[in-house]
Amino acid sequence: MDLLDVLVGTLAYTLERVSQELQKVYGVGAELKELQNSVLFIQGVLDDAQEREKTRNSVEPLLNEIREVAYRANDILDDVATEQQRQQLIKYAPVRNFVSPLNLKRLAFQRYVYDEIQSIEKELDKIARRCSIITTVLQPNGWQSTHISESTSVGPPCVLGRERDKQNIKKLLVPLQTDSTASVISILGMPGVGKTTLAQELFNDVTVMEHFELRLWVYVPHDFDLMKILRCMIESIDGFKCDLASLDTLQQEVRKKVSGRRYLLVLDDVWEESEEWERLKSFLYSADGGSKILVTTKREQVARFMAANSTPYHLEGLSMDDCWSLICQQVLSRNPSASFTHDFSQSDALRRCMGLPMAAKALGQRLAREADRSKWEAILTSQPWEFSGSGPSSNTMKPLSLSYQYLPHHLKPCSAYLSIIPKGWELETDLIIQLWMAQSFIRPRGTEEMEDVGSDYIDSLRRSSFLQYSHFDHKSRRQRYVMHDVFHEFVRHVAAEECSVMEPGTGLYLAHSERVRHLSVNYEELIRRVPSGGDMYEQVYKCKGLQSLLLIGNSTSRPTMVVRDDLAERLSSLRTLMLTNSCLTQLPESIGDLRHLRCLQLQNTDIKRLPDSVSRLYNLQTLGLRNCYHLKELPKDMSYLRNLRHLDLHLDGNSQGTNAGGKLRRMPPEIGLLTHLRTLSRFVVSKRRNCGLSQLKNLNDLCSELLIERLDLVSSREDAKNANLSSKEHIHRLELTWNYTIVTDASARKNILEYLKPHHGLKEIGVIGYGGTLLPTWMGDSSFNNLEKVWISKTYSCLNLPPLGQLPNLKYLLLKEMHGLTHLDCSFCGTNEIRFPKLEKLHLENMPELQEWLGADNCALPSLRELTIKDCLALQRLRHELPSLTKLVIEASPSFARLPYFPKLQSLEVKTNDDWIWRSWAALSSLTSLTLSGLTRADLPFEINSCHASIRRLEISYCSQLKFIPDGWLPPCLSSFVIRHCPMLQNLPAAGLTKLTMLEDLEIEECEQLEHLPVGLRNINSLAHLEISDCPGLSWLPSNGFPSKLQFLSISNCPELIQKLRDQGWLAADREYPQVWINGVHLVT
Incomplete structure (x- = not known):
């Protein structure tokens, strides 16, 4: 019913929006008035039915009739609104680009609309009369709409009554x-x-x-x-x-x-x-x-x-008193002046909460939204939905039913719609909102944008437990959510008639397909098990009124996908079409006939070009082309898509100087006319007319991220100034890139970059391929007090850096491939009393001319925790104390004399063929983890062993000449020892290993010359985990076998050793250690 409620609301909203057009152009004035009256009456009936779910079965046939007519009416009104937009575009567009249809065609369309409106009005009038009779029988007093506040806030998470549980588990x-x-x-x-x-x-x-x-x-x-x-x-x-x-x-x-x-x-x-x-x-x-x-x-x-x-x-349920306290807390968070009578706490409602905080919170939130206190008793004693035997378990579902029943009306269809998302599938915030927008589930509140309201909806569903955090996707920089599996089962049951999923378990059969409006298909699994894709489409086409079609592949295997030419003809009502995670290369030209389409998602496909007909999708709000690396061009008339709000061209590889090389070479002409755009993740500059940087001038609602490519094609600073980046206050991440292989005047580049100064609210900025000798001073302007992340790469001619140390909240800095930079000095740190006060991670890579990193005492980088230095071959020394440094990574920087003392250093990873690591040994007494890689000597110096006492983890890898590890060299408190890719290693220190009383983890990999395991291996009583792989010469093991407390043993690609183990019975089913994996296969006991 909740999807129907929104559907009828959308119908009323659209009627109001196109009423003048209907009267003026289509001559349906009287019919329009009757139609509006019928819709308003039916809205009232639905509002009342929402409050009285127990009447659902008695009115179900009538609701189905309303649903069918409402969907049909919405399509007709949407056709009218679309034609209205098209006519306005014809009025202002150049004649050569837009040809008006023949008058006869337009007259035919007008007649079609007139006949349809008359027919729909008559049907809705009949339904309204039946509604009037039924509601009078069910409710002698008639129906009344309950006032619902527009706010969706539900207060903070609560752990009332859990203090004892918390303390018990904390112990x-x-x-x-x-x-x-x-x-x-x-x-x-x-x-x-x-x-x-x-x-x-x-x-x-x-x-x-x-x-x-x-x-x-x-x-x-x-x-x-x-x-x-x-x-x-x-x-x-x-x-x-x-x-x-x-x-x-x-x-x-x-x-x-x-x-x-x-x-x-x-x-x-x-x-x-x-x-x-x-x-x-x-x-x-x-x-x-x-x-x-x-x-x-x-x-x-x-x-x-x-x-x-x-x-x-x-974890048991809450007590009755705690449940009531939780209900009261929810009400008081919205209405601090509310008063309660304790009699309520004895009501049946509390017993139905079953001690579940989720149900108590939902009940409290429902009471908080009801301004009329006289109705509270009815709410508290109302019955939650009952479920048939074919549905989910009633014991599990009753509290979920209560939570769902007490959700605000506008959140119910949002949660029900998510039932078409495959179970366990993670969704980004933006995608959830875009799917809801396409179905008109989100209504703007005043001047608020739909995306902001949608974000509020998500937060409310999260607080009500229908959604929960999965993880933050660091690649896309977006929060991901997942619907708890038990909630997914529940909403799938609630929305069973209108929302459906086609998956291997159900095959190609869809029950009540004529009523399905929203469908998702587990495309890869279905095609793999039912190879005939044509059969799948024929089943999908039975859902003639489909509004959403999601064909979802697998992001790893990406199956082949083909879109049939007749899709637009057979599914003409589609508002959402998702074709993701596949090898789809093209769309049919007929895709432009999906005149109702709002959301087209083609994420992670091999699409190369979009048909020009896409420019006829005048209602399109979202065009998702994320990770479409093969995309070469966009339709030339995209400027006609005036409702477009999201054009997602993001490539995951485009971050921190790792440009993944997308094939898109220009933007479509006059993209600056799309002033509703909130997402434009990439902008590729071109010298073609109306494709330049100035097209960004009026796109001031852009949010989140913006990558500007091919800035080497910007010819003047006026073009850069016209981009108006300083006015784009909602952009939080900006990346500016040049084609560094194109030689242009260095001073011209500096002038251009100077005028690309962004808004002070920026959080992340990257500069890639810049060919100037100096970076602009604004990059070190302390007014950028939100800037946390800076990366500069492939700036080969740059001789100096701006005073980045003045950025008060900078946490991460990457400097890479700056071949002209020879020194880091105080000009880099700035003039503030404390320089780099918040910097936590610094990464220096491929800077072959960098010789010194100098600085005064107040350049000490007080917060730096991680420092990485790679391929800085000329760097001779570090002058900073770095008092907070805990992790240091150094690769291929052989000019060091020695390392200074870092008092809090715990982890050191070194890849070097030089002996400076041994000269620095005395300064490394605080280490707990050490990785040595790339050593060229045949053994390890025994004399430095005394400094190793604190090390818990040791890894030795890629040491091509290493033959021996001296007995007694290993740190005495070692708990993890890893040795890999040491092809000349002949033996392990037998006596040294047996003395390691805390060793729990031992891994040996690709040591081709290693022939036997230490004699005393079984005496390492603490060893729980042993892995050996790719050691073909290993053929001998101690006669007394492995340690008795071993929990996990994995041996791969060691044929002689595996055969020896089999022959001696160590792999028998009655072995004493439980988990054994041989060549990746688990041996069951």
Whole structure:
């Protein structure tokens, strides 16, 4: 019913918008008045039915009739509005570009509209009369509309009544006695009881934050996708997108990042027992003792499987008093002067909340929106929806029903619509809003933009638990959300008739296809199992009134996709068409006949050109071309799409100087006429007429990010000034790029860049390929007090830097491929009393002429935590103390005499063939993690061993000449030892390894000359994780085998060793260690 409610509201809104046109051009004045009256009456009936869901079954046939006529009427009125827009464009457009249709054609259209309006008016009039009779029977007093406040705010998350639970679990997370290995704690409870909220409260608790060095939160996919989980963990640690595609590489990276560090990992909403869990758990053992894994789940078997050595913590429902306190809190947050009688707390409503905070919050929010206190009793005693036996479990669904029932009316269709999104699929904020906009679910409030209202809707659904945070996508810089699986089941049940999903489980069959208006297709899986794509389209075409069609491929495998020529003819009512994650290369010309289309998403496809007919989609609001790397050009008449708000041309590779080389070479002419644009993620400058930089002049509503390419084609500073970047206050990320291979006058480039000064609210800026010798001083202007991230790359001629140290909130700085820069000195730091006060990460790469980094005492970079220096071959020394530095990465910088002392340095990664690392050894006494790579000597110096006592993790890799590691050289407190890609290594230090009483993780990879494992391997009692791969010469293992406490053993591409293990029975089903993987295959006990 909720989708129908919005549909009729849209009909009333559109009627009002085109009423003058209908009367003046189409001659339907009297019919229009009757039509408006009928629509208003039906709106009232629907408002009343919303409040009385128990009457739903009795009026269902009538609602279906209303639905069919309303959809038909909306299409006709949309046709009228579209024709009205087209006529205005004809009036102002050049004659050569726009040809008016023949008068006969226009007269035929007018007659068609006149006949349809008359027919619809008569049908709605009949329905209105029947509504009047039915509502009189059901409600002798007639219907009354309840006033609903427009605000969607629902107040902050609450943990009322959970203090005891919080303290109990906190004692498990932060025990008095530290465990030797990571341990698992599971929180078990029914949906809506507050498991995630409690876990979040613990995650952000001050004591917990101080206890754990790392805190990682992962929303677990329904199928426990290990690669996805690992990527989320890496992104949580690093703060930027992880692009690693190999499972082995991801495992190594996670193990490396958590090794020797105490962490808290929350795995939220785990659904199933999975072998992948054992694999994940095994290499998390290499972390610091006291690390914890907190699991939330609704299934007891999952809780016991994941926390096998502990009892699940059962989270019970809230008490009646706590439920009532939560309801009161929600009401008071909206109406501080409200008063209550305690009698309410004994009502049936509280018992129906079943102790679930989610249901109590929903009830409180519903009361808060009702201004008439006399109606509270009716709300508190009303019945939640009942579900048929074919629907989801009633015990689970009753509290969800209550939450849904008490949602504001405008949020119900928004949540119901999301049922067509595949379960577990992550959605970005912008995409959710654009999908809602296309269906007219969002209505502007006053002067607010639809996107801002939509963002408010999302926040409200999140607070009501219908949506939850998944993770922040660092590549797209957008928040991602996911609908909890149990909520997904619920809204799919609620919207079953109008919203449907075609997936392998359902095959090609769609029930009640004539009523389906919104459909998603798991395209890859369906085509893989049902190869005939034509059959799929024939089934889709049975949904003749379809408003949304989402054909969703897989972003990794990207199946082949073809759009049929007759799609526009057969599905002429489409408002949303999504064709994503596939090898789609073209669209048919007929796509321009989808006159109602508002949202066209082609993300991550191989599309090369869009048909020129796209310029006829006058209602188009969103054109999504994200990650379409093959796109060469856009339709030349796109300036006619005056309703376009989002043109997404973002390429994930275009960040921090890693331009991915998209093929788009120019923008369509006069794109500056699209003044409603809020998204224009890329702008490619061209010298063609009306395609230059000045087209940006009036696009002042642009938001989020803007990448301007080919600035080398800008011929004058007036063009740069006309871009008017300083007026674009909603742009938070700006990247300016030149083709650095094109030689132009350096002073001209400086003048152009000087006039590209952005608004002071900017947060991130990058300059790529700039050919001038000096960067503009505005880049170091302290008035840019929101600027947090700066990257400068491929500026080969630049001789100096602006005073970036004056930027008060700069946190990240990348300087790369600046071949003309020889010194970093005080001019770079600025003149402020404290320079670079907030800088946390500094990255210097491929700067072959950089010799010195100089600075006075007040250039000490007080907040710098991570420093990376790569391929700076001439850099001789660092003059700064860097008091907060904890991580240092140095690659290919052999001119160092030695490193200075960094008092808080914990992690050092070195790739060098020079001995300066050994000369610096005395200054590295605080290290806990050390990676040595690229060493060219045959052994390691024994004499420096005494400085290693603090190191917990050691990795030695890519040392092509290394043959021996001396006995006694390994740090005594080592918990993780990794050695890989050392082809000449002949043996491991047997005596040294057996003395490592804290070693938990040992990995050996690509050591071709290694022939045997240490004799005393079994005596390393602490060893829990052992991996050996690509060591073909390894053929001998100790006769007494592996350590008794070993939890995980993986051996790959070691044929002789594997055969030896089989022959000696170490791989038998009754072995004493549980998890064994041979060549990637898990051996089940």
